[in-house]
Amino acid sequence: MTRDIPEISLQRLPIYLNYLKSLPEGDKYISSGAIAAALGMGEVLVRKDLAYTSSSGRPKVGYVRTELIAAIEDYLGCNKKKNAILVGVGGLGSALLSYGGFAKYGIDIVEAFDSDPEKIGTSIGGKMISVDSEVASAVQKYGAVLAILAVPASAAQQVCDGLVGSGIKGILNFAPVQLKSPESVVVRNIDVAASLAILASLL
Amino acid sequence: MTRDIPEISLQRLPIYLNYLKSLPEGDKYISSGAIAAALGMGEVLVRKDLAYTSSSGRPKVGYVRTELIAAIEDYLGCNKKKNAILVGVGGLGSALLSYGGFAKYGIDIVEAFDSDPEKIGTSIGGKMISVDSEVASAVQKYGAVLAILAVPASAAQQVCDGLVGSGIKGILNFAPVQLKSPESVVVRNIDVAASLAILASLL
Numbered sequence: 180m181t182r183d184i185p186e187i188s189l190q191r192l193p194i195y196l197n198y199l200k201s202l203p204e205g206d207k208y209i210s211s212g213a214i215a216a217a218l219g220m221g222e223v224l225v226r227k228d229l230a231y232t233s234s235s236g237r238p239k240v241g242y243v244r245t246e247l248i249a250a251i252e253d254y255l256g257c258n259k260k261k262n263a264i265l266v267g268v269g270g271l272g273s274a275l276l277s278y279g280g281f282a283k284y285g286i287d288i289v290e291a292f293d294s295d296p297e298k299i300g301t302s303i304g305g306k307m308i309s310v311d312s313e314v315a316s317a318v319q320k321y322g323a324v325l326a327i328l329a330v331p332a333s334a335a336q337q338v339c340d341g342l343v344g345s346g347i348k349g350i351l352n353f354a355p356v357q358l359k360s361p362e363s364v365v366v367r368n369i370d371v372a373a374s375l376a377i378l379a380s381l382l
Numbered sequence: 383m384t385r386d387i388p389e390i391s392l393q394r395l396p397i398y399l400n401y402l403k404s405l406p407e408g409d410k411y412i413s414s415g416a417i418a419a420a421l422g423m424g425e426v427l428v429r430k431d432l433a434y435t436s437s438s439g440r441p442k443v444g445y446v447r448t449e450l451i452a453a454i455e456d457y458l459g460c461n462k463k464k465n466a467i468l469v470g471v472g473g474l475g476s477a478l479l480s481y482g483g484f485a486k487y488g489i490d491i492v493e494a495f496d497s498d499p500e501k502i503g504t505s506i507g508g509k510m511i512s513v514d515s516e517v518a519s520a521v522q523k524y525g526a527v528l529a530i531l532a533v534p535a536s537a538a539q540q541v542c543d544g545l546v547g548s549g550i551k552g553i554l555n556f557a558p559v560q561l562k563s564p565e566s567v568v569v570r571n572i573d574v575a576a577s578l579a580i581l582a583s584l585l
Contacts, residue, residue, distance in 0.1 A: 186580075186584070189580050189583065189584075190576075190580055192580075193558070193573060193575075193576035193579060193580070194560055194576075197535070197558050197559060197560070198559075198560060201535075201559070217560075218560045219560070219562070254583075255579055255580075255583055256579070256582060256583050257579070261582050263578065269477075270476065270477035270478075270480045270481060271474075271477040271478075271481070273473065273477065274472075274473035274474045274476065274477040275473075275474075275574065277473045278473060278474070278574070278575070280558060280574070280575035281575045281578060281579075283575070284575055284576070284578065284579035284582070285579075286575070286578055286579060286582065324582070324585060325578060325581065325582055325585075327578065332400070332404075348585045349581045349582060349584070349585050350581075351574075351577060351578050351581055355396070355400050355483060356400060356401075356404070357397055357400070357401060357420075357421045357422070359422070365581055365584050365585060367577060367580075367581050369572060369574065369577060370396060371478065371481070371483070371554075371572065372396075372481070372483035372484045372486070372487055372489070373393075373396035373397075373487070374554060374570060374572060375466065375484060375487070375489055375528060375530065375554050376396060376458050376459070376460070376484075376487035376488075376489060377389075377392050377393055377395075377396070377458075377570075378528065378552045378553075378554055378568055378570050379459060379464050379487070379489065379527070379528055379552060380392065380457075380458055380459050381389070381392075381552070381568050382527060382528075382551045382552050382568060
């Protein structure tokens, strides 16, 4: 999928989506001004972001809330089921396996992997934990394109290489290390400690 | 602390720091070109980012690695101890309490809070879990300025209001909801499911 939306606008779409879904069922219309005010953003920015989806506001009344939700969901691919795997069932990996928030984006974590013999064969949140040497066959079996990487920093590059080799196209990396990967693979990082440190340095 | 560094540059400082620390002890010098190549960034960008810290490369040899590490750590305030509290000891909150990665940034999660009577009085990762009505007194007692918010979306705004009222200045919010807070409080969001959905839509 190649689209001309800037990634920064793309990153705001889930924010609009969560907000629109949080409104009472009875709210039929919503204006860009009301969205902007509720989220503390500029109205022009909101209108521009939403214009990337197929949604269009109507003069005076604004957007039909359910249509706008559907348009954003469609744009984000929420209705297209995508399989993901998770590697590294430590504290964070376990928490993510139990987390129900992926489903609303059409993402299913189908299987998890770890190297710890005590974890292998058990399951968390209904997800089986298998030995990490089986990653490649699972990626094939499920047609998984996404991987969550929650292993220690020291193991992350090696696991990343294995994921790339198995055909994974997108990696969400929680290890505090910059991964090397081919350009065809999209890697995004979440470093919780660094995020908190950056936040602290803004105070 | 008000500085003229763009937040996007600030966000890259921990990446440089992690990389520099991962190099062998014996590596005395490192050039901006070598850093750029290792991290897949442009050399001009690297040099510009690092110039915000007090570090300066030397002609031909580059930066003294230990000096550059110290300069970045100083800029990020790693040597200034900061107390943080965590609210919401579910799966994610528990994982963050056990996570040792905050210490290198000088951040100590001093206490955690939850509303579940079964959790109160227990501890995770050596951090005591207290009833959430005690947040304000703990913030005072520890002089905490940072809070990690890991409660369900439905409770997030109310907890946020309490944190703001208690004197917290920076909130790292994991609930998939846009929080309303005074301008004097810095809020940053991490929405793991949305991040994975955005990643998927880039493929």
